[in-house]
Each structure stands twice: as C-alpha cells, then as structure tokens.
Amino acid sequence: MAEPGSPAAHAGDDIIEVELDGLGPRGDACGRDDDGKPIYVAGGIPGERVRARVYKRGRISTSAEMIALLRPSPHRVEAPCPLFGHCNGCQLQHVAIERQLAIKHAMVADQLGAVGLEPACVRAPLAAPSPWHYRNHARFTVKRGRLGFVRRHRHAFFEVPQCLLMEPRINALLATLQGRLHETTQCNIRVGAPDDAISIQPRLSLDEPASGQPFVIEVLGGRSFRVSTPAFFQVHRAQAERMVELVRAAVLEVGATVVLDAFAGVGTFAALLAAHVEHVIAVEESGPAVRDASYNFGGLSNVALRLGKAEQVLRAMVDEGTAIDVALVDPPRAGCLPDALDAIVALRPRRVVYVSCDPGSLARDLRAMVDRGYALSWVQPLDMFPHTVHVEAIAVLDRAAGD
Ligand SMILES: C[S@@+](CC[C@H](N)C(=O)[O-])C[C@H]1O[C@@H](n2cnc3c(N)ncnc32)[C@H](O)[C@@H]1O
Structure with a gap:
C-alpha cells in the first residue's frame, strides 16, 4: 500500500483515520478533517474508511498514504498492473469498471x-x-537508455516494461527499444490505424526499428487523416x-x-x-x-x-x-x-x-x-x-x- 521510499515512509508522520467520500482533482480519494479541509488518500475509493499516514499538511489540503483498509469498498478490485500506485498514468485501476x-x-x-x-x-x-490496451500514443521519459515514466512521489524515474493502457504495437516497440536509447531523454511513440502506421520521435541512430516518421495515418468515420507528431488526435x-x-x-x-x-x-x-x-x-x-x-x-x-x-x-x-x-x-x-x-x-x-x-x-x-x-x-x-x-x-x- 505505502510505496517504499515514498514520503509516507518518513518517521514521525502522524496516523489518521478518515472516511473517503469523493475524488480529488488528481484522482486521489478524498475525505475531510474536522475543519472541512480536504484529506487526499491515493489508492482509496469513495465510500471507504481507511487508516493513513500523513506526509504533507498544506494550508489548503492534507496528503496521506493509506496504511490500512478499515472498511473496503464493494467496488474494489485487484489492480492488474504491478506499477499501479507508483505510476501517474492510472488512478482507478483498483475500482471495478462499472463503478x-x-x-x-x-x-x-x-x-x-x-x-x-x-x-x-x-x-x-x-x-x-476496450478498456485495456487502447492508447495509440505514448510519451516516455528516457534515462540511461531505458524507457519509463516518472513516479508519483518525488517525481523519480522508473522503468516501464509494459503498459496495460497502450496498444500492443506500442508495447512491442517498448520492449524492442528498452535499454537502447542512449541518445535522448524523451521518446514519443504513436501508432495509427493501419498496422504499419508508426511514428517514433525523435529520429534515432538505430537501424531497427525505423524512427523519425513525421506523421501517422489515422482512420475515423471511414476517412483517413494525416496526424503530424505535434498535432492532437484522440x-x-x-x-x-x-x-x-x-x-x-x-x-x-x-x-x-x-x-x-x-x-x-x-x-x-x-x-x-x-x-x-x-x-x-x-x-x-x-x-x-x-x-x-x-x-x-x-x-x-x-x-x-x-x-x-x-x-x-x-x-x-x-x-x-x-x-x-x-x-x-x-x-x-x-x-x-x-x-x-x-x-x-x-x-x-x-x-x-x-x-x-x-x-x-x-x-x-x-x-x-x-x-x-x-x-x-x-x-x-x-x-x-x-x-x-x-x-x-x-x-x-x-x-x-x-x-
Ligand atoms: C482537444 S483538441 C481538439 C482537436 C479536434 N477537434 C479533434 O477532435 O481532433 C484542441 C485543439 O485546439 C487547438 N487550440 C488550442 N488553443 C487554441 C486557440 N486558442 N485557438 C484555436 N485553436 C486552439 C489545439 O491546437 C488542438 O488542436
């Protein structure tokens, strides 16, 4: 529950019990202290009661890390991704999709x-x-040749072997590129509707896979669309x-x-x-x-x-x-x-x-x-x-x- 090395692991933090009744703007579950000030608890679900360790008391809100689930939500499910909770990308994997x-x-x-x-x-x-493997666009941070994201706490880098939100072609490219990207700090991968519509930016000095494609082709409503690297597409x-x-x-x-x-x-x-x-x-x-x-x-x-x-x-x-x-x-x-x-x-x-x-x-x-x-x-x-x-x-x- 508490992420090793996260701010919640610091000694001297105080322990609270809180009723969660909503979601904060970043997707953390939210309760209130006696003064009505929001308490944000990552990994909680509205309707749950949790014990949590405070790691930040701000003027406007308090942030706490869950250490025990006192009354679990009936909508709680096992988050399938081992990175859930560390990663910024998903906030609701632990909630049944209907909920x-x-x-x-x-x-x-x-x-x-x-x-x-x-x-x-x-x-x-x-x-x-298709609630999994739907994303046609990924922006990875690259460190020492490895592709990953930036951790929720402390904004530290972590490697991503696979992402459950990405289309399979992005995960295949991720596996191919992992450990080989020593020439960049960012890597943008986009896949279009046709199987071979792939764009990897920036252009890399690797022979394989090909990179630097300036656009992909998407298909919507039976029509093709060219989508360049900086342009928006759903x-x-x-x-x-x-x-x-x-x-x-x-x-x-x-x-x-x-x-x-x-x-x-x-x-x-x-x-x-x-x-x-x-x-x-x-x-x-x-x-x-x-x-x-x-x-x-x-x-x-x-x-x-x-x-x-x-x-x-x-x-x-x-x-x-x-x-x-x-x-x-x-x-x-x-x-x-x-x-x-x-x-x-x-x-x-x-x-x-x-x-x-x-x-x-x-x-x-x-x-x-x-x-x-x-x-x-x-x-x-x-x-x-x-x-x-x-x-x-x-x-x-x-x-x-x-x-
Ligand atoms: C959410 S996207 C929608 C794009 C398009 N409707 C689609 O569905 O693919 C928003 C678009 O607004 C553009 N944009 C942002 N601010 C703008 C502004 N002040 N005036 C005109 N376009 C703007 C962005 O470049 C982007 O293409």
Whole structure:
C-alpha cells in the first residue's frame, strides 16, 4: 500500500483515520478533517474508511498514504498492473469498471451542479468497448537508455516494461527499444490505424526499428487523416468513432447548413461533416495541425480553414457578419477563453455542440452560455480514458426560443 521510499515512509508522520467520500482533482480519494479541509488518500475509493499516514499538511489540503483498509469498498478490485500506485498514468485501476463509470458520471454531474446547472441532464457514460490496451500514443521519459515514466512521489524515474493502457504495437516497440536509447531523454511513440502506421520521435541512430516518421495515418468515420507528431488526435480510436457519430447526429439534427468547427485540430469533425452540410469553417491555431487539416481536406471544396486563435478568428467572423447554424467547440482542457465564448454567442448559432475533456471548464463554459440565452439540452460523458480519472463529454446547447 505505502510505496517504499515514498514520503509516507518518513518517521514521525502522524496516523489518521478518515472516511473517503469523493475524488480529488488528481484522482486521489478524498475525505475531510474536522475543519472541512480536504484529506487526499491515493489508492482509496469513495465510500471507504481507511487508516493513513500523513506526509504533507498544506494550508489548503492534507496528503496521506493509506496504511490500512478499515472498511473496503464493494467496488474494489485487484489492480492488474504491478506499477499501479507508483505510476501517474492510472488512478482507478483498483475500482471495478462499472463503478469507474459511475464515478465519472458523478464528476460531470457534480461540476454542473456546482455552477447551478441541472445535473439530471448528464446521461449515463458510454463505456469503452476496450478498456485495456487502447492508447495509440505514448510519451516516455528516457534515462540511461531505458524507457519509463516518472513516479508519483518525488517525481523519480522508473522503468516501464509494459503498459496495460497502450496498444500492443506500442508495447512491442517498448520492449524492442528498452535499454537502447542512449541518445535522448524523451521518446514519443504513436501508432495509427493501419498496422504499419508508426511514428517514433525523435529520429534515432538505430537501424531497427525505423524512427523519425513525421506523421501517422489515422482512420475515423471511414476517412483517413494525416496526424503530424505535434498535432492532437484522440488516444482511444474506438471511442473517438462513437464521439464522431454523436457529434455528427447532434449537428445534423437541427438541419445545419453552415457549421463552425472551432479548435479543429487536424480537421476530423470538419472533414466528416463536410459531406452532410453546405459549408464548414474550421479554426485552429497550431501550424502543424493546420497543415495536416489542409492536407486532410483535399478534395473537399466546401471547407474553409482559418489559422489563428479562436478568440481572434471568431471575433473577426462576427465583424465580417458570418452566419452559422451550429458551432462545434472542442477546446483544450482549460476550455474557452471568455473572448472566444463571447464571439460564439455573438455568432448566434442555433445550436452549440461542446466537446470537452475537463468537467470543470466544461461546466464553467456551459454556465456562461446559459447565462447568455442558451438552454442546456444534454451532456453525454464517454469513457475515453478507462482506468484514469479523466472523462470526455459532449454537451448540446440550443438557443432559447424567442432569443
Ligand atoms: C482537444 S483538441 C481538439 C482537436 C479536434 N477537434 C479533434 O477532435 O481532433 C484542441 C485543439 O485546439 C487547438 N487550440 C488550442 N488553443 C487554441 C486557440 N486558442 N485557438 C484555436 N485553436 C486552439 C489545439 O491546437 C488542438 O488542436
């Protein structure tokens, strides 16, 4: 339970008993002290009572390491990965997958409730068809030739022989490269949809495996996409397919003819919507992603691509008098800047489809749009990142009648 050599092993630390009733922002289970201050206990599960050793008393919260499970959760399972608890990657492997979904549902609903939105509009999360070996992208730290991750406590490096979240091709490359990477401190491995679509960065001086490939090919919605090394692409291909279907249905349901795809990445949504609507405007700030999107839009004459920050490009569209029916918004974890939200509302789309990987910023931005005349119809969480505390969600807002 307590990790050898972790801060919890220091002599003189105090021992507490705590009821765990929630999850902290990093996925640690959370209880409260007598003053209501959060106590975070890694490896706990909401509903459990544990004995724990405090290793850090901060002004805002206390961190403790579990030393005994006094009342285990009925949802507790054996974490299959021997690195679980040491590694930052997974926080929920010790929780049955059905319970992970319930926890993620509550995470989204609680954030909505906290900003005064109706938690009941959050649907049951869509389970992943493949909760293991789903990740198509890995970023390894390299030390003395060995690939690994950085430990949860003390940020110390540890070697990773295999990762249960990675696609088998990444684990095969990991085994091949282990102990041979003396020329770099980082290694980025991406695998695309075709079996031979592999990118290892940086370029290595090894004869085998080949490395330095600048992009991989992905396939989504029956279309191929070039994805360059720095560009974003969803890590769980099967769940990305379902997300695209949901987004497409939400856009087409209102009979959209002009669609804005803000934060467009390599152009997945825009390209897949182009066959169904008259015009799509894709906005993206990253140069490599825009170059990929331009390539991926080859043959699509009804997609306009605008390079720039959403908050500036969307304001320019308002000034130009651009008319759109639906705004599709898929920002990074921090959500939209206020200027971007202002411009989206000023463009007066009938519907906003908001794709998010962070329930906190999602709730904040939904609240801002509801305050400006939009009604929240539904929120659909998707388990895009099984065994981690992360959750993806699609939210649909409609302009209130008469507004
Ligand atoms: C979560 S990804 C979504 C990409 C794409 N919709 C997809 O599904 O693959 C967010 C994208 O927003 C881009 N981005 C981040 N900040 C931005 C900004 N201020 N303006 C425009 N694009 C931005 C990133 O480069 C990234 O491609």
